[in-house]
Amino acid sequence: MWRAADIPTDKYYEVRAECTDVPKTKFKIKAGKTLSIRKWKSSFSPEGYVDIGRTLTRIYQGGIHPDIRGEVWEFLLGCYDPKSTYDEREQIREDRRARYTVLKAECSSLFPLIGSGKYVTAPIITEDGEPSQEPIALEQLTMENGQCITLEKETDKKIIEWKYILHQIGLDVVRTDRTLVFYEKKENLAKLWDILSVYAWFDTEVGYCQGMSDLCSPMIMLFQDEADAFWCFERFMRRTRANFRYTERSVGVEKQLCSLATVTQVIDPKLHHHLEELGGGNYLFAVRMLMVLFRREFSFGDSLYLWEMMWALEYDPEKFATYEDPDDECKGRAKSIRNYGKYEKEAMKNGGGKDGEAPLPISVFLVASVLKDKSARLLSEARGLDDVVTVSKSLM
Template sequence: METNCNKMEDSDEFMELYIQDGVLLNSAPATYMNCINTTGTLLITEYLNSNKTRYIEWKPNDVTIDSDVQDQEWAVVNTVKGRNRTFSGSLPPESSNRSKYIKINFKDIKSFRVARSSHKLTFYDGKSDPICTFTFLHCNCDSFVGCLKSFMRTALAKRDKHLFIVLDDYLDTPETNRLDKSFAELDLFQEQPSDLMWRFVKNFQNKPYETTMEAFSKLTDIGRKNYSPTNEPSVSGNLENSMLSVYRGPEHRYMDDEVNELLNRSLEGVDYSLSTQYEYVPKLPERKEPPRGTPLTIEQWKTLQDNEGRIEDVEPIKAIIFRGGIDPALRKEVWKYLLDYYPWNSTHEERSKIIEKKKAEYYTMKRQWSTMSQIQEDNFSDFRERKSLIEKDVRRTDRTLDYFSGDNNPNLEVLYDILMTYAMYNFDLGYVQGMSDLLSPILNLEDNEVDAFWCFVGFMNKVSLNFDIDQAGMKEQLQHLHTLLEFLQPELANYLDHHDSGNMFFCFRWVLVWFKRELSQEDTTRLWEVLWTGVPCHNFHLLVCIAILETEKDALVGNNYGFTEILRHVNDLSGNLNVDAMICRAEGMYYQIREAEHLTNNIRSILGLPLVNGTTDTNDSKEASPLTSTDVSNDLQSCSLEAIGDEEVQCDRAINLSYL
């Protein structure tokens, strides 16, 4: 591997084929250890010598970067690509610093691995250790990898769909050369002959019969050397020794017998040398969507309690609630259990004591902020900022509902008091926009300041990671959402990846406030109580997201929507979603996943299912080396947040506010 420019003359012409800013260097050869954990620019370059040698290059930020890439907005993909800048003779000033570049010759790359989060990219040279590892801080690496794959032949590894094997070395074989030559002679397609050949090789592993028949269908005549008595060509049985011909005007060309044999072998399902590089993914089992049931009734609730009011068998109650929700007359009481205000096994007497204790605690915290003097407030900037934000949000929260409508509405004052008290209760988190959306339905239902506060605390304990300042919790959930979508709807996931939407940011609002902005107040309460049960799995709300996306798949793909159109379409769904249909479809997806033969530990971990062999080797946090099967450095989820710094935090906050 060539790691500097010593062997290159400064007078050599070179072209920058692709540039990606904001790329963190995680690992590199020993010569560049001082650059580890440094942010820089990743490039694909081509030196216009006799061989047109291509390189992957990385330069640290202390090397001058063109002014046209300095102005970076918080766009989803912050990339300068395809600029094709050519330098010759006297190179630009930055060329004097090219000795600082890390350079990887394309010929030295034997494989590369894209982390499941799509933010980390590792290159391998066939030895035990990786050449270099990079983390893309401002976007995922899909666009860069797409450009890279346009310059080299690659194939997915059979046992790791995130590992790409470079196949250029495989091209120079008798079998592939014969196949390439024969397709060129047939001239059936507009693509380059080699592109056609590799597309054929890639497709027939998953669909051997259909792929080969597709190729045959392009021919005008398919026959055997020995015709049937009716003089009609026969395609039954083994095609061995058959003659494939194509009419091209007056000419009548014949396909090479050896290539004909290759096609026979593909039909017969015989393994051949290149097919082992491709992974066969089994189909998902048939989906079954259980029907919705009836809500939990007062009679059922009383029956499940003992004489002292204890509920010892909780799971049947949760199952009933998941299947049909809760009778509206019973919600006010049952929500206190679902949100951990009351323990399930508490007695009537114990709950009375809990109420008194919680009431005292609440008013103690409320006095801490409500009795603060003006001088104290003037000297407490964090408090002033949170107070101002709460005041603004309360004035615009659910004002169309009767419970919060009108001027000088006392319920708005209670909403404000609860949020201010929560900021005192959890001062590390404080108040973040969106919390008022979560409190509003609870206060509307409980209609009691103390009870609503402690139920809100229980809800926030379930979703508090959504409101972390670095948005790590939201990023993780959106990554998990994409992983589940890849498993359930790979075509849609692939479409989003290629339309600047693989980050799933358009689902940000759904995940942040659990569809509160998309549903009516009644539908919100029905969905929330289902999700609070934790049935049938962890992160069920992500399956609800996918259920909606699956329903809208035809609209998104059919209209060829990009990120902006997808975001607009998703926002327009507000008020037009069927809660029961969403839950039914999501539940069907869960059972479909659980019964799938190719279920991975990564999916199991997201849904809280038991892991196979007690290992988490498919989890993003530890990427297995494709060459040594040992753990390598942590992925973006565990290491890059510290390196990202304030710029991305501000970016994420901007996304948060803009989506709300």
């Protein structure tokens, strides 16, 4: 029998037996360091207020026990205010579930495959709004009961853009975390597709971009209720959606890449010069690491631990705003520096970011530290941009 401190987290995120080349999770549940179920429950008052300050150190030092990870994430990501009561949170939860039901029903009315347990991986519509005539698309438009969905020409630009991206979501869904036993079940793949499709309709400015499935996938596993998974993902996207904004002139993480270059130049000027000579001074090889926050560099379990560690360090209760009142930024509440994450506290002491901007995200410093740690290998092995990309893939 496993002791609490010996339980391997791979037990919670089982990998398919045939996938032997998947990195093993290094994170372990450690008694006295990992935020345990008992410790988490003891942070609640009888009314339901959470003493979030007493949990943050545990989280960034030892992570969160997988059995309570989803519940704690909702607080770390700002789904709920720690100063709310049990009753208040239950009401908010019910309201959000109802709101998601409306959103999903709206999407289903536009495309009935939403919520059917199926998904598409072939284009169902052209960029001009014409229904696709591809045999694979027509086959995928058949419901489980044999009824075929008939599409008509679309003229609404918003609907065309949304329907056109649905197959790309499907293609990414079937490639996301397929080494996990959890995604052997078709219904879990369909759930991931549904949430991403609804989000693309909900957030029309960003819509859907490749990589978002990597961020949403853990939510599907942590929350039984689809609506709860959606809103936790939506909160996560509030932190990262700028990463997925593309224009003809820039990529979403360009600012972070520039910061990474500056930091690397300071801590390892020799490596920075070497990368510049290879034409990698723009640090584009780090786009994936920053965009999906190391989901593809670490094992599944380790990436979740890394996320919650960063969230705990960067925790700032003043940034919370409820869905019901977006302008309510903790109005009238007394500030308590005790309830801020360690990284955020240091930023406050130092007057915030440069020129009043927010401080650099921890992820930038994490990538820089990894580059520094692997500097010797990059200097000896990287003789071209392809080499930089190859080595960077194995940095972790």
